Amino acid sequence: SQQGEEDPQALSIQEGENATMNCSYKTSINNLQWYRQNSGRGLVHLILIRSNEREKHSGRLRVTLDTSKKSSSLLITASRAADTASYFCATGWNNNDMRFGAGTRLTVKP
Amino acid sequence: GAGVSQSPSNKVTEKGKDVELRCDPISGHTALYWYRQRLGQGLEFLIYFQGNSAPDKSGLPSDRFSAERTGESVSTLTIQRTQQEDSAVYLCASSGQGAQPQHFGDGTRLSIL
Numbered sequence: 001s002q003q004g005e006e007d008p009q010a011l012s013i014q015e016g017e018n019a020t021m022n023c024s025y026k027t028s029i030n031n032l033q034w035y036r037q038n039s040g041r042g043l044v045h046l047i048l049i050r051s052n053e054r055e056k057h058s059g060r061l062r063v064t065l066d067t068s069k070k071s072s073s074l075l076i077t078a079s080r081a082a083d084t085a086s087y088f089c090a091t092g093w094n095n096n097d098m099r100f101g102a103g104t105r106l107t108v109k110p
Numbered sequence: 111g112a113g114v115s116q117s118p119s120n121k122v123t124e125k126g127k128d129v130e131l132r133c134d135p136i137s138g139h140t141a142l143y144w145y146r147q148r149l150g151q152g153l154e155f156l157i158y159f160q161g162n163s164a165p166d167k168s169g170l171p172s173d174r175f176s177a178e179r180t181g182e183s184v185s186t187l188t189i190q191r192t193q194q195e196d197s198a199v200y201l202c203a204s205s206g207q208g209a210q211p212q213h214f215g216d217g218t219r220l221s222i223l
Contacts, residue, residue: 042214
């Protein structure tokens with residue numbers, strides 16, 4: 001299955017701390033995407049990383065991809081209470097086969 | 111608007127009734143997806159449309175579920191003879207061609223009594 005699996009299922013940290021979430025997958029992919037979902041809303045795209053890339057940054061977000069280990073990590077630095085949300089990875093080759101994992105529920109306590 | 115729009119935002123209906131959910135994708139997006147998300151769970155892929163190609167229906171859970179899309183515009187997801195297990199949030203997303211980010215609507219929350 002190309003479906004990613006996030007780890008941990010839930011993460012609770014204090015404001016200001018860093019949050020790290022991981023995604024593992026089983027088959028080869030050509031890109032991996034991270035999304036965020038606030039309660040009661042749709043998913044919002046955060047970062048897309050292609051299989052020939054190892055690291056990407058966007059603001060306080062840092063994504064790494066290790067294709068040899070079939071894993072990716074999402075790091076949120078200097079977390080804020082507003083970062084509280086569920087985070088999902090999606091893996092695949094093209095539009096027609098991107099599949100989402102069950103997500104990591106992040107709680108950032110003020 | 112500029113984003114993906116879904117309607118209705120909430121739907122409550124009795125078991126056995128048919129429901130129709132609507133998705134207006136972002137203009138110009140050739141790909142459109144439907145997902146189901148049960149409370150506290152991840153996204154379950156239902157169906158994928160790409161341009162005029164035959165849709166990928168591999169995720170539809172039963173023949174009570176069907177979806178249509180006219181060209182590269184509006185899509186409707188129909189659930190016939192609804193069951194309580196169909197209660198969930200149904201999310202629609204659209205994207206450009208190739209490996210592109212998906213843009214999501216806020217979903218339709220379906221409750222079957």
